[in-house]
Amino acid sequence: MKSEEIAKIAGVSRSTVSRVINNYPNVPDETKKKVLEVIEKYNYQPNTCARVLAGKKSDTIGLFIVSIADAENPNRLYKNDYFNQFTNAVVDCANSRGYYVLINIIYCENDYRRVNEIFLQKRIDGGIVLGTEKEAAALINVSKKGCPIALIDYDAEEIKKNESEYENLIVVGSKDYEGAVEAVEYLISLGHKEIGLLSGRLSTFSGRQRYKAFVDTMKKHNLEIREEFILQGDFIKSKTNSAVQALINKGKLPSAIFSSNDDMAIEAIELFKYNNIRVPEDISIIGFDNITLASLIKPALTTIETPIYSIVEKTVEELIHNISKTRKGFRSYSYNTKMVIRETCTKKLNSLLTL
Amino acid sequence: MKSEEIAKIAGVSRSTVSRVINNYPNVPDETKKKVLEVIEKYNYQPNTCARVLAGKKSDTIGLFIVSIADAENPNRLYKNDYFNQFTNAVVDCANSRGYYVLINIIYCENDYRRVNEIFLQKRIDGGIVLGTEKEAAALINVSKKGCPIALIDYDAEEIKKNESEYENLIVVGSKDYEGAVEAVEYLISLGHKEIGLLSGRLSTFSGRQRYKAFVDTMKKHNLEIREEFILQGDFIKSKTNSAVQALINKGKLPSAIFSSNDDMAIEAIELFKYNNIRVPEDISIIGFDNITLASLIKPALTTIETPIYSIVEKTVEELIHNISKTRKGFRSYSYNTKMVIRETCTKKLNSLLTL
DNA sequence: CTGAAAGCGCTTACAG
């Protein structure tokens, strides 16, 4: 069934059918009604490709999930709680605003060009990039070519320097620096002085912010930052496992750890348990993100919550503004985090743990 | 950039450019090379809509997630571990085979027609429906209109009766009946006689299978099925919560429960804990699915694992076969489940719990 | 207010 057939049955021209479908103002109610009835009766749906080819939007948002670091895992997304929450929030928010979502996973650096390809293929009206790494420059160029792009977790300051070039770009994220400061201050307020860091990938903005906040806060309190207590987990469970195991093997633990995300914190807790190191009695640990798991593990994880749903909702809304040109110019938004105190942190005890 | 420009630069016609792009056999290597170089140089990507309009496939699979039962929750997918795993597996499998994934959530019965709409709009080459309910008849009709559809978790026997009508349909699932029998047999083998059921939605195939397996196995062992121990959780946390709380209020508990999925089992465990009922000392509980959480909660959940990744992989593969007509006719596949013993089930103790 | 016609960017018989 195509518009011409609808037109014939309704006794009008294709043009009029099209005007009805696209809500043109100057169609008399009677004509409109007649056409709509035929459309309804025959369950007619205009061919999206024909519409796009004729100049309409595809009403589709591309979601690009950067999963480069996890390259060794064949099923990258399959059990990643953090990405899951984002993905689902994007689908929720976009669907409820009449947009379709085309999901893509960026497995390797070479895959970055897929963003450009998919845009050039006219499959999407705009894109959301999640887990943006430093190498994302290519993406930013896509936005220069006219494709509205929203980056989640990216350094907005860097872009602001040349703001005028980035008309089609949006950056949304959370106040990770402030959140991480709160986490470290909390540990210090509990009496901890020997505090370790489980660091995320420094090629991500959030990784760098959380790292910097740790260093700054320790310095502010004149606390020593011991190199052996800085563990490079890179937001990856397997890396975290080796790093923590190496620390345990050395025999000397900090009394508390700030972990740059919950995934790593949970991995560390599992490993401590396995080595008969009690959390929080022997070592306190605080995470970041507040993923679903955080409240369900035992002991329940104390952490800093990132407001994922708010971030995604804003991202989708602003992206749609850029797509429909109802707003323009580079914009960035940053949401407050919130500390969620549960069971994995306690006051520094006097007794020192001997392994 | 369009194919005509590429043609001009390469000194050939549009037709030849198209033949190169579509790998026609009778293009001399030299011509092919020349065209490919220009394409490469200018980073040309053919417009997907124009291709589809001219008769090509869209290389896009629609993923439809039926989330009707959760209608009271505004962010339906956002924190649903079970759907997450499926979604991500679909994206993984499809992307790695060169297919794009268009995700849609079916919030209410009225949304079912979106499957048809999206297909008529020519947005997708085929669809996967997850969480199919009995009302899915409409979907099956879509497949009759020529859109390849794969149903996950649906009663294949019902379709087999009129198999020849369903050329474009595929059904994939797990052997839930056998898995549930194994779960109940396990509880019985531990000495339990008073066994309760936390039942899933009976409008789903898996819900019915798991229910039937419970009843059959109890009968087989001449064990009484007490009506007050059959709790209708409908696969929903809030419903489970009320049902379990009502049971606790009555003051008489079974010594073991078979829960039709992990989500409900975990909810029940939380509630038991809150009421100072110990798992597994006071009550044993076994789940179904083996979601990520199952191994992480404390006590870790004993459960029946559904091989999600295998199911999805097969679904995507067979759907692509139907799309590209390399295979045809109704087919169904069912995967074995596997019991995963952890910490929530123990031998029936002699001491009776008094609340 | 509305129809005829051009055009969107491809693919593919057709003819040579």
Next chain:
DNA sequence: CTGAAAGCGCTTACAG
């Protein structure tokens, strides 16, 4: 082996 041309199903100036 390859080009000219028709056609895919829409939208939208254009003209009336």
